[in-house]
Amino acid sequence: MRIWIAISIAGLLAACEPPRQQAAGPAPAPAEDVEIPAGPQPTHWTSDGNIGNGGGPVTEADLLAGAADPEKWLHYAGDYDSLRHSPVDDIHRGNVAQLQVVWAFPTGTRHQFEVSPTVYDGVMYVSSSDNRLFALDAVTGELFWRYDHPQPDDLRLCCGRVNRGVGISGDTVLMATLDAKLLAFHRLTGELLWETTLANYAHGFSATSMPMIVKDMAIIGIAGGEFGVRGFFDAYDVETGERRWRHYTVPAEGEPGVETWAGDSWKTGGAPAWTSGAYDVDRDILYWTTGNPAPDWNGDLRAGDNLYSNSLLAVDPDTGERLWHFQFTPHDVWDYDGNTHLFLTDVERGGETIPAILQPNRNGFFYILDRTDGTFLHATQYVEELNWATMGEDGRPIVNPLAKPAEQPDYRVCPSNLGGMNGAWAGAMNPDLGLVYVPSVEGCQLYQKGIVVFVQGQQFTGGSPITLDVDEGKAHGNVVAVDKNTGEVRWRYVDEHPMMAGALSTAGGLVFTGNQSGHALALDAETGEVLWRFRMGGGVRSQPVAYRVRGRSYVAIGSGNHTGFSRYAGGPTNLPEGGHLFVFALPE
Amino acid sequence: MSAVRRVPATALGLATLCALAACTPGEPPSPADALRADTVALTRGEQLFTGVCAGYCHGLSPGPRDAPYLFDCTWVHGDRDADLFRNIADGVPETPMIAFGGQLPEGDEDIWRLVAYIRSAGPENC
DSSP states (O other), X not given: OHHXXXXXXXXXXXXXXXXXXXXXXXXXXXXXXXXXXXOOOEEEEEOOSOOSSSOOSBOHHHHHHGGGSTTOBXXXXXXXXXXXXXOOOSSOTTTGGGOEEEEEEEOOOOSOXXXXXXEETTEEEEEOGGGEEEEEETTTOOEEEEEEOOOOTTOOOSSOSOOOOOEEEBTEEEEEOTTSEEEEEETTTOOEEEEEEOSOGGGTOBOOSOOEEETTEEEEEOBOTTTTOBOEEEXXXXXXXXXXXXXXXXXXXXXXXXXXXXXXXXXXXXXXXXXXXXXXXXXXXXXXXXXXXXXXXXXXTSXXXXXXXXXXXXXXXXXXXXEEEEESSTTOSSOXXXXXXXXXXXXXXXXXXXXXXXXXXXXXXXEEEETTTOOEEEEEEOSSOOXXXXXXXXXXXXXXXXXXXXXXXXXXXXXXXXXXXXXXXXXXXXXXXXXXXXXXXXXXXXXXXXXXXXXXXXXXXXXXXXOHHHHTTOOEEXXXXXXXXXXXXXXXXXXXXXXXXXXXXXXXXXXXXXXXXSEEEEEETXXXXXXXXXXXXXXXXXXXXXXXXXXXXXXXXXXXXXXXXXXXXXXXXXXXXXXXXXXXEOOO | OOSOOSOOHHHHHHHHHHSGGGSOXXXXXOHHHHHTTOHHHHHHHHHHIIIIIIIIXXXXXXXXXXXXXXXXXXXXXXXXXXXXXXXXXXXXXXXXXXXXXXXXXXXXXXXXXXHHHHHHHSOTTO
């Protein structure tokens, strides 16, 4: 025992040493009294691996349990049902006002800080814009290891240099990158285990979402809907990086659905798969979603429904084969990506309990579908204003012809191309209350159609929105609480700016989120009343998480938005950029 | 690189007549000068800009963004018509702005229409 203690103390001391640095390229060994020549900056700082609480590798059982154990937050949405509901209950309505900062950490990067931190074994894994990855002590914020991904100068991005978090399985942490790679790191040392290229970034591909771990695979989808890519999502062996399957979201010649694309327009059809999905463990069905057909705002050359853009896809996780689909916005000409948050839950309808999948879609409708076969059950309007369509009884929207893009547009179309909700942030659900929490943008636009020209690697939009409500100061935000059974709106928290941060529900009866004025917020889950507010400074674009270590509960929220994007949506333009993670707890 | 590439035939004469006052002495007239008075050319320039350049890049509304807003008299990579033509045709190194030379349906004429539209849609005397 004494020897074991001695070894442990030595190990602990070693863990306190600064992380080792690894340079991006050859760097001369510095020596005292010698001028150090300018060279490549370090981009990788590893650890000796003596970190964490000895939890061992992340198992499939851990992943299946999801957030049931509050010491773990392993998935983007906490669990495979994708509810973003934490069992942390000792922070509640009665004491949330006492939350205080226990540590904070800077990312050193600009642009939107959209991470959903991953927590395991007392370690928090935080990715930032520009694909920095930090392993931090979840209790103290001490930096264990760090990786800064070297980026090309000519990335092809529509909407910011963002990343929404890392997946974890076994001893492997996985991050997708803006230059369309998937990287695997050892969770304890930070050493790069393997990397693979998903696609050629110069052609308009990028990857921003958290890889989703299913069985022994990492599922990752591609972005690039504004560049006329052919969308896809892939499954990779977590251990080796070998690709198991690829699911193209636009059918090729001879495949079912290609008839929904005029001529050869499928070749540049878009339908990116840029967010994480959900997984029905009992039925072994993986759900993934797709974004807009390309070009975004001129559909003249792609007549037809443009399958499988803006769709929910149910696939066999072992093969990637499609089981069924449901298309939310056929022949989209507004950029109403179907990539928003999915919730797997049972609903009560007509005296029956139905296994359902719910989605607050970017097009402003809240959908309730049967998740066994995709049957449409119901849809309601969750945004304040919606005029681009009414909902047909079969779930197919009936388009308002006035809302289509025009060369000289004068019809104010709602919602804006950002939504409603947007796949760049998460919703949450409280299963006890049966409420789904939807942070949303409330604003309308004009849609101007232009000439379509495809140049590989160049944005392929065919038109442009005009930010009418933003320019007139009308755009604002909601957190909408929607009844999961009926789709009815129970309450709205209204903010002066669009709500573009993720939401977290907790068993303490709270909804954590943030606003573009730079505040972390805790709302009463039953009423929407603001119970706690803390000024973090930067606009909030991250996905809050809650966790517990050695009996103490924490809430982590990041701040930091991109000024241009904030302005585009109707947020402040005077707040400085810069990501910063804040971790809160009750006083000890 | 030559400041003026291939020029629309109709543009040259009009440019000579209409645009001398706007030229810096010693510089050749800009083919965009004549197109600024050509409503058909300006409409096509607007449609090209809306469909190819605006979107999530240069935009139709003011405000900060990664690609420069082009209607506020601020010119990041040169303020002459020839500079705009070059930036569109050849791209801007180390940025996502790629070369559109040879990529637009009507070649350099479309680029000059873009230049004319960008110039005419912004404030006067930029």
